[in-house]
Amino acid sequence: MPHSAIWIDRLRIERLVWSLDPRLYDLPSRSRVARHREVRANLLAAATEAGAAEAVRRLGDSRELAEEYLAAELGEGPRHSWIAAALFLLTMPLVLNFFLGEAENAYQQAIAATGTHTEGTFTWSGIVWLQSSVTFVFH
Structure with missing residues (x-):
């Protein structure tokens, strides 16, 4: 049964997207904005199928997600700080x-x-x- 995204669900999704932002500061700004849009679109699509709380829970921790994005774009190993x-x-x-x-x-x-x-x-x-x-x- 499809779920409609109410305002509380949108807030839950935006909270996760913006908690991801400071962890992605090492990425170039265009790439960081693209990751925001990608995560937001994927969460909204998953929220219509399973609900926002379940979609956020399935996505996992924003720290781990940010590390995966950084490793995919900048490579493994030490980075500048x-x-x-x-x-x-x-x-x-x-x-x-x-x-x-x-x-x-x-x-x-x-x-x-x-x-x-x-x-x-x-x-x-x-x-x-x-x-x-x-x-x-x-x-």
């Missing part, structure tokens, strides 16, 4: 500033270690966009 890239971009300047600060301290200690008769003005220029120059004056 936007989270790893963002973490690298946020932490690398902090690590670099730490080491450049230590280099600045080493520069100052090297000048002071040459002897008690050191006089003059010494400048540590650092890296332009990450550090400002530091001037050491010894009397």
Whole structure:
């Protein structure tokens, strides 16, 4: 007996389709939209035959479905990660500033270690966009 898709069934289907979306961000946008349309059309067709709840249950977990789509389009194995890239971009300047600060301290200690008769003005220029120059004056 064919079922008619009522609004609650449409909401159930849309919920699954949109829960699939963030898991498919590694795909190009056209491909991701095509997968949305494909899943939505298949679920609507299955909902008319068996009901929306049964169609969603038969489809399974959206995480597994997304992994299958990613593996089919991008291949098995490791893929790039936007989270790893963002973490690298946020932490690398902090690590670099730490080491450049230590280099600045080493520069100052090297000048002071040459002897008690050191006089003059010494400048540590650092890296332009990450550090400002530091001037050491010894009397």
